[in-house]
Amino acid sequence: MVNVVVILVILFIILGFVSIRFIMFIMFGGKTSKQADCELEQQEQYLQKIREICIKHQLTLSLQYKKCQTIYGTLDKKKWDSEVEHFIECVIGNPPNWVPYEWIKQEIEVMISRETQNLSSITNGYEFEEYCAGVLRDLGYDVVETKKSGDQGADIIATKDGKEIAIQCKYYLRPVGNKAVQEIEAARKFYKTKYAAVITNSTFTSHAMELANSCGVLLINIADIENLMFYLKQKESEL
Incomplete structure (x- = not known):
């Protein structure tokens, strides 16, 4: 009787472990948690690479942003979107599908805002x-x-x-x-x-x-x- 109980407990533990691994396999699209972690790390590295490219070209981007403003100081959104698309295509290259265009555009605009503020604050x-x-x-x-x-x-x-x-x-x-x-x-x-x-x-x-x-x-x-x-x-x- 004791042996039967022990066997049942062992089977229960094994089934529980297998179930958890199966659930994680489904959640991560057929990948193990280790593979998913590795993929997330690679994605973050790619996003950081995009940020570094934007920083490298921040002055030119700031200048182009100003050129996309009307004589009244408002932004010509169509012209600016075209400039961002040109920058992505010619400088960043074709990003993977999981990197949305709006994210890249937001990163550029945040960087431009910071750059413009820094440059405009210079007095001497x-x-x-x-x-x-x-x-x-x-x-x-x-x-x-x-x-x-x-x-x-x-x-x-x-x-x-x-x-x-x-x-x-x-x-x-x-x-x-x-x-x-x-x-x-x-x-x-x-x-x-x-x-x-x-x-x-x-x-x-x-x-x-x-x-x-x-x-x-x-x-x-x-x-x-x-x-x-x-x-x-x-x-x-x-x-």
């Missing part, structure tokens, strides 16, 4: 330098900020893929002129970097562009900073 050159340094770090550069006074013309020394760049940051309400180009060219020699660049929130005078072209200094608007490495490679091919 020092804050602009800090902003540029932060963006470069986000883009994967090793960044060293020079001292605030006696910097010999460079605000930042940035390095990526073995390329070292002396950078001057200019927060101007008018076009940046020759002086900035002359200063950063001198800084390149002082810091012994191969490359030099001036980054601004404004534009450059024709004289500044002419001088920069003759001595190999890169002139970049902050909205185009993500393409810095591309421009460096272009410049390298011209040497």
